Amino acid sequence: MNPGKTPTASSLSLAGTAAAQSGDTASPFIKTRAPIIATSNVEVIDGTDTSVLTVQTVLIDHGKIAAVGPTAQITMPAGATTIDGTSKTLIPGMVGMHEHLFYISPASGPPLAIEQFFTFPPLYLASGVTTARTTGAMDPYADVQIKARVDSGQMPGPNFELTTPYLEGAPGAISQMLELDGPTDARSLVQYWHPVGFTSAKAYTDITPEELQTAIEEAHKLHMKVTVSRSIEYGSSDRF
Secondary structure, rough: EEEEOOOOOOOOHHHHHHHOOOHHHHHHEEEEEOOEEEEEEEEEOOOOOOOEEEEEEEEEEOOOOOEEEEEHHHOOOOOOOOEEOOOOOOOOEEEEEOOOEEEEEEEEOOOOOEEOOOOOHHHHHHOOOOEEEEEOOOOOHHHHHHHHHHHOOOOOOOEEEOOEOOOOOOOOOOOOOOEEEOOHHHHHHHHHHOOOOOOEEEEEEOOOOOHHHHHHHHHHHHHOOEEEOOOOOOOOEEEE
């Protein structure tokens, strides 16, 4: 935690303050909202080493960390709302690098991905994940809407970095995946989803080396990252 940085504590009362101001579905999840919030007498793990800082105060001023330090040394601004953090711990928000907004249906028959539009975003946030990078979309327009609603404060959730639908060859592992028909398809998929708001691409199990190479080259032109399934045997790494 550094003064002046956006708050990354996993407490919803802190992370959701700005979102609550717009009302909507985020409001029921916000316990405390005020321009200035101080959590006092709390343990802090700041992520810089292995030590735990005890009897600390974390001061949030209009959505940003203004001060972190021993409670006795922090000057409380006038009008600050105080939360007693005794016996509690604050940690930096976690950055999830391989997340999804769907789960696979347990029903019999071909695999089917089901988008978790309203449940996954607040569950990520409640678990301390304040930034989440999805790695493969099954319902990409829903992913875009989820991100937009979180960003606008209409629903609670982490900051999402979105990954394109899967770059998958034939036969597709799941019926909701597009089966690529050569490098041109791979290039087109990356080109289409980049302006929609996706910052990464995901290559899956049956993509050919030529399709993968083309997708990587196109993604890098657009300053996008590419994540590749570990089950692709001809790759030496799962991050590009």
